[in-house]
Amino acid sequence: MTNIIEASSMNKKVVLGKGHEIHILKDVNLEIEEGEFVSVMGPSGSGKTTLLYNISGMDRITAGSVKFNGREIDHLKEEELAKIRLKSMGFIFQDINLLKNLSLIDNVMFPALVSKDADKNAVHQKAKKLMKMTGIEKLANHNITQASGGQLQRVGICRALINDPDIIFGDEPTGALDSKSTEEIMSILAEINNNGTTVMLVTHDVKVAAKTERILFMVDGKIIAQKKMRKFDARQEDNKQREEELMKWLVDNGF
Ligand SMILES: Nc1ncnc2c1ncn2[C@@H]1O[C@H](COP(=O)(O)OP(=O)(O)O)[C@@H](O)[C@H]1O
Ligand SMILES: [Mg+2]
Known part of the structure; x- marks a missing residue:
């Protein structure tokens, strides 16, 4: 198997003022395989968001190395990094930040129209197809005040997919959603993953993590444990059992 992410001895320190610095990521090693569906759990402040930002080139580590698709990215110039993020990565957040x-469809199209030679018609067709896939095609011409939180997160997912990324990063993408919308968003992410896109999510929610195939657990800037599950297949398996299995692991490990 090929690793899409290979991060070794990642360290992130932030200088807060004279003589005061905080050490957020501490010698973190992480490999993610192409096509994997991974989640990161851990207490608030343990460094989950920082980890996600630093392996995706949204922020820079202060020591160590991060490879994306075999290429070291931590020393790249900002415009090179921006190109990689735009073309090969998709991001979904708790705060969806639509324009x-x-x-809504123009929001979905936006990241594809950044390059000057984009074929606007083709992008429009693709945005329509993605909105259909996520069940929001009827909302294409609405604006953000005319959709629910769950619907807006689907717009966020469509926007993240418009450039056919190799990986989707999500920082608590279901954090502001009710349980029904959370289920729907997770089904969509599972489908995207089944189509070959790697997915990495940060989440507090055992129900969300239980749908992923590997759960990393962070404490105080380190990945201290991981649990391997199987790819979730709703036809084969009941998610309740997976949740119980994950809960038991968390409790047994004192998390
Ligand atoms: N740019 C920054 N400046 C100062 N402190 C930061 C910065 N980014 C993160 N931190 C601190 O680092 C720790 C980890 O933050 P974060 O990665 O957001 O954790 P999590 O996502 O697990 O809640 C926290 O204590 C947070 O306050
Ligand atoms: Mg966070």
Whole structure:
């Protein structure tokens, strides 16, 4: 198997003022295989968001190395990094950050229209297809005030997919959603993953993590444990059992 992410001895320190620095990531090693569906759990402040930002090139480690698709990215110039993020990575967040002056479909199309030679018609067709896949095609011409939180997160997912990324990173993407919308978003992410896109999520929610195939657990800037599960297949397996299995592991490990 090929690793899409290979991070070794990642360290992240932030200088807060004279003589005061905090050490957020501490010698973190992490490999993610192409096509994997991984989640990161851990207490608030343990460094989950920082980990995600630093392996995706949204932020820079202060020591160590991060490889994406075999290429070391931690020393790249910002514009090179931006190109990689735009073309090969998709991001979904708890705060979806859609542009309020654009229709929902225009928000989805936005990252594909950044390059000048984009075929606007083809991008429009693709945005429509993604909105259909996520069940929001009827909302294409609505604006952000005319959709629910769950629907807006689907717009966020479509926007993350518009450039056919190799990987989707999600920082608590279901954190603001009710349980029904959470289920729906997780089904969509599972489908995207089954189509070959790697997915890495940060989450507090055992129900969410239980749907992923490997759960990393962070404490105080380190990945201290991981649990391997299987790929979730709703036809083969009941998610309740997976949740119980994960809960038991968390409790047995004192998390
Ligand atoms: N840019 C920053 N400046 C100062 N402190 C930061 C910065 N980024 C993160 N931290 C601190 O690092 C720790 C880990 O943060 P974070 O990665 O957001 O944790 P998590 O996502 O697990 O809640 C926290 O104590 C947070 O306050
Ligand atoms: Mg966080």
